[in-house]
Amino acid sequence: MQELNRALGDIVEIRTQIAAGTAFSGYGPTTVALTGIIGFVAASVQRLWPNVFAYNAQAFVVFWIVTGGICASAVCLEMRGRSRRLHSYLADTMLSQALEQFLPAAAASFLLPLFLLRFSPQSIWMMPGLWQLFVSLGIFASIRTLPRKVALGGAWYFVSGFASLLLASASHELSPWLMGIPFLAGQLLTATILFYSAESPHEEE
Numbered sequence: 001m002q003e004l005n006r007a008l009g010d011i012v013e014i015r016t017q018i019a020a021g022t023a024f025s026g027y028g029p030t031t032v033a034l035t036g037i038i039g040f041v042a043a044s045v046q047r048l049w050p051n052v053f054a055y056n057a058q059a060f061v062v063f064w065i066v067t068g069g070i071c072a073s074a075v076c077l078e079m080r081g082r083s084r085r086l087h088s089y090l091a092d093t094m095l096s097q098a099l100e101q102f103l104p105a106a107a108a109s110f111l112l113p114l115f116l117l118r119f120s121p122q123s124i125w126m127m128p129g130l131w132q133l134f135v136s137l138g139i140f141a142s143i144r145t146l147p148r149k150v151a152l153g154g155a156w157y158f159v160s161g162f163a164s165l166l167l168a169s170a171s172h173e174l175s176p177w178l179m180g181i182p183f184l185a186g187q188l189l190t191a192t193i194l195f196y197s198a199e200s201p202h203e204e205e
Helices: 002-020 029-048 057-086 088-119 121-145 148-169 177-199
Strands: none
Touching: 029 057, 029 177, 057 088, 057 121, 088 121, 121 148, 121 177, 148 177
């Protein structure tokens, strides 16, 4: 029995090592692009009806957390299906690794605005820029299992995050466009890279 458990453990370890060295294909370019459009529509909705969706800092933050949750759910649902279709027996292992890589950034994106609302509401103006920085960190954390050029998406969010912080620092106002426009551009860029990387896999070898 002990030898069987050891053998099973060795199989799991081998599978994990193989998955770590395999490019993850779970992110679909169409869904990634769609999340950018959802973000832009969300910004438009806040801009058109601020009295409903952005009447104070709490409403602004909750609205974007819900929007982020919708986008994340769409990506995760597609990840599950694509992983099982494209990665076969490695699907569960690769999916778990992908989620683990992005989880710290996702958790910070959810918890930090709640912390600021509770203890430092005067600092909430920084959240659009900080959210973009968290996306950047999540992309860079995942880059070893993604096409190398996806790093351009991470670089975009890194630059746009600091640019958003700089722009917002003048007025300390929460602007929907500082979320919607950079997110649309970043997701379309990332989707384009994923699309052409899938079309030309030899470029990633």
